[in-house]
Amino acid sequence: MRGCNSIRKLLSEYLENSLDESASNAVSEHIYNCEACRKEYLFEKSIRENCRQIQDVELPGDFCDRLHSGLMDAVKDIQKEESKRRIFNIDRKRIGVFSSVAAGIIIFVALGRMTGILFDSVLKLPEDMNKEYGVYEKPDGTQEMAAKDESDSDQWAGTENGLLMAASQPLSPEEQERQKNAPRGMGGMDQAATVNATGGETLRSPDMTEESLYSIAMNGAEAEDTQVYIERDSHVLIETNDPQTAEAKVRNIIERIGASISDEQIVVPRKGMDIFIAGYESNDARKDIVAVLPYDKYQLLTEELSSMFPGFVNNGLNERDLTFYVKEREQELVRNSERIEELENKRVNMQPNTDVMQLILNEIEELSTENNEISSWLDTVKSSSGKVYVVITIEPR
Amino acid sequence: MPENEKILLDRCCTGDAAAFEALISSYQKKVYNIAYRMLGNIDDASEIAQEVFIKIFRSIRQFKGEAAFSTWVYKIAVNMCLDELRKRKKSRSVYIDEAVRLEDGEVEKQIPGEMPSPEEMTEKNELRGIVENAIKLLDEKHRCVVVLRDIQGMSYEEIAQILNCPLGTIKSRINRARAALRDILNPQKELFIGEYVK
Numbered sequence: 001m002r003g004c005n006s007i008r009k010l011l012s013e014y015l016e017n018s019l020d021e022s023a024s025n026a027v028s029e030h031i032y033n034c035e036a037c038r039k040e041y042l043f044e045k046s047i048r049e050n051c052r053q054i055q056d057v058e059l060p061g062d063f064c065d066r067l068h069s070g071l072m073d074a075v076k077d078i079q080k081e082e083s084k085r086r087i088f089n090i091d092r093k094r095i096g097v098f099s100s101v102a103a104g105i106i107i108f109v110a111l112g113r114m115t116g117i118l119f120d121s122v123l124k125l126p127e128d129m130n131k132e133y134g135v136y137e138k139p140d141g142t143q144e145m146a147a148k149d150e151s152d153s154d155q156w157a158g159t160e161n162g163l164l165m166a167a168s169q170p171l172s173p174e175e176q177e178r179q180k181n182a183p184r185g186m187g188g189m190d191q192a193a194t195v196n197a198t199g200g201e202t203l204r205s206p207d208m209t210e211e212s213l214y215s216i217a218m219n220g221a222e223a224e225d226t227q228v229y230i231e232r233d234s235h236v237l238i239e240t241n242d243p244q245t246a247e248a249k250v251r252n253i254i255e256r257i258g259a260s261i262s263d264e265q266i267v268v269p270r271k272g273m274d275i276f277i278a279g280y281e282s283n284d285a286r287k288d289i290v291a292v293l294p295y296d297k298y299q300l301l302t303e304e305l306s307s308m309f310p311g312f313v314n315n316g317l318n319e320r321d322l323t324f325y326v327k328e329r330e331q332e333l334v335r336n337s338e339r340i341e342e343l344e345n346k347r348v349n350m351q352p353n354t355d356v357m358q359l360i361l362n363e364i365e366e367l368s369t370e371n372n373e374i375s376s377w378l379d380t381v382k383s384s385s386g387k388v389y390v391v392i393t394i395e396p397r
Numbered sequence: 398m399p400e401n402e403k404i405l406l407d408r409c410c411t412g413d414a415a416a417f418e419a420l421i422s423s424y425q426k427k428v429y430n431i432a433y434r435m436l437g438n439i440d441d442a443s444e445i446a447q448e449v450f451i452k453i454f455r456s457i458r459q460f461k462g463e464a465a466f467s468t469w470v471y472k473i474a475v476n477m478c479l480d481e482l483r484k485r486k487k488s489r490s491v492y493i494d495e496a497v498r499l500e501d502g503e504v505e506k507q508i509p510g511e512m513p514s515p516e517e518m519t520e521k522n523e524l525r526g527i528v529e530n531a532i533k534l535l536d537e538k539h540r541c542v543v544v545l546r547d548i549q550g551m552s553y554e555e556i557a558q559i560l561n562c563p564l565g566t567i568k569s570r571i572n573r574a575r576a577a578l579r580d581i582l583n584p585q586k587e588l589f590i591g592e593y594v595k
Contacts, residue, residue: 012572039590044575046589047582050528051547056430060443063425064418070451071414078412078455 004030004037011037011044253304398466406466409457417454424467425450427549428474434544435478437533445481449474464558471551472559475541482537524588531581539574546571 007030013019014027031038306312398406408416428449433442453473460469532543545551545559557567582589 012575039586042590043582043586044579046524047528047575047578048547050525050589051532051543052550053525054434054529054548056426057433057439059426059429060439063429063443063446066443067425067447067450068414068418070447071417071454074451074454075412075414 004034007031007034007037008040011041014041015045015048249308253301253308256304398462402466406457406460409454414454417457420466421450421453421470424470428470431471431474431544431549432478434532434548435475435537435540436481441481445477446474449477452477468555468558471545471555472561475545475559479537479541486537527582527585527588528578531578534581535574535577538570539577542567542571543574543578547575 007027010019010023010027014024017024019027031041302312402420405416405420409420425446429442429446432445432449433439436442436445449470453470460466464472532540532548535543541560542556545556546553551559553564553567553571556571557564560567562570
């Protein structure tokens with residue numbers, strides 16, 4: 001004979017007819033005999049029926065017209081982008097060094113929420129960075145880095161991501177001097193296309209001028225160059241008129257510091273996947289990327305950003321904050337993983353008592369974080385190497 | 398996927414807005430209603446629903462057909478609503494107790510979704526109103542599953558796909574959401590039971 005508590009837990013499924021016959025009979029019998037449980041049943045039933053009776057509201061009268069006009073704008077934007085792509089494809093052939101350019105853009109990169117995750121795959125730095133991303137001597141004597149898959153002949157022919165866009169023509173002696181003095185990244189490839197944060201002076205390559213003219217023609221405003229900040233709450237903010245290049249660079253950095261990238265629609269970190277491009281491109285000016293990186297790579301990330309984007313400003317996590325986050329998160333994860341392990345053992349031992357299992361699963365889920373669903377989290381905890389990882393989110397504002 | 402939907406989808410991939418409008422015509426109302434129930438007011442719902450469809454149009458080539466098109470549409474809609482709620486949470490937490498300045502003086506800002514008194518709610522159709530208000534008081538995670546399951550009548554499997562969660566997680570979340578709803582409605586319990594024992 002089941003008690004009132006256990007019967008009440010089954011009422012929800014009873015109302016959905018999803019209990020097996022014996023459990024269903026037990027509930028029927030119990031609520032027939034027990035007035036208190038019968039009241040609970042009627043209460044639950046009434047709520048459910050009232051939910052079902054909530055009627056859909058009609059679309060606003062102007063909904064379709066507004067949507068139509070929004071779609072027309074989107075079509076124009078898409079055509080514009082495609083036309084740019086075509087033009088730049090021709091330019092590439094002609095000049096050989098153009099990357100594609102998109103409209104005036106801000107990409108927000110949010111090192112978001114600092115959600116720690118235990119991943120069972122340990123992210124590794126490439127054993128030999130120069131082997132993976134070789135440093136090449138340019139014709140003018142400066143060094144440049146190229147992605148590993150590029151053939152030698154293509155390394156100077158302009159890459160799809162535009163990394164080499166500024167490297168096609170020899171720089172003036174003044175510009176060479178400036179580049180020597182400015183902070184340099186793995187390749188220092190951004191020098192000619194970047195506003196120097198300290199001096200506020202714009203350095204442009206001959207290609208950039210033409211590119212900017214194109215951008216002005218397309219957008220009716222003077223193009224701005226790339227500037228990167230990390231702000232207080234760990235948002236990496238990239239302002240750029242060239243999102244494709246900026247995105248390529250961010251991807252490049254993230255890969256280089258030890259993660260891979262995968263395009264996904266939904267931002268739910270899962271075991272074995274390091275970075276998610278969430279695809280929230282509700283306009284051209286933003287893109288969401290979720291990347292999962294170890295805390296200990298944060299420093300490396302800032303160094304990479306700093307070298308890749310001269311003028312980079314880091315107002316984000318300092319060493320003390322980082323230590324605090326790491327410690328706090330580690331402790332929390334240890335506490336949670338111990339508790340989860342304990343609960344998991346209980347759950348395993350108690351099968352097939354579904355009620356108890358359910359309670360335990362509920363508690364486990366409460367221990368999980370908002371953006372980190374329990375199943376993946378449990379998986380990762382159970383087989384974890386014990387490393388603590390952080391989620392980087394590039395999200396819209 | 399139905400053949401006609403597939404044809405429209407192919408045309409959408411070439412940037413055909415008319416095909417897109419035809420394709421999404423049967424989803425507009427549902428997306429709008431999901432947004433309305435999630436966000437609690439029609440203006441925000443309308444705004445988000447517009448954004449949802451524009452986003453879908455722009456990213457339609459990313460639809461790989463792994464799940465039903467409808468599921469993909471609702472997944473984007475639900476995610477954008479959750480994003481919006483998260484944004485609101487961040488910005489509102491500062492202003493929740495702030496008084497509102499009107500031309501004729503200062504009044505206390507009302508917390509949205511406040512429950513009507515039991516006396517005000519006696520008729521059956523008003524019970525629906527009580528439930529609607531109670532749903533607004535649920536936290537976003539719980540509200541989401543109640544809207545999808547108990548209002549929109551979606552299956553557990555579809556909700557699991559939309560929220561990208563295992564079925565077991567969805568089931569337990571729905572159970573907890575219903576328990577939370579019961580807790581909110583508990584003071585008016587007799588009204589609900591009264592429906593059956595008149």
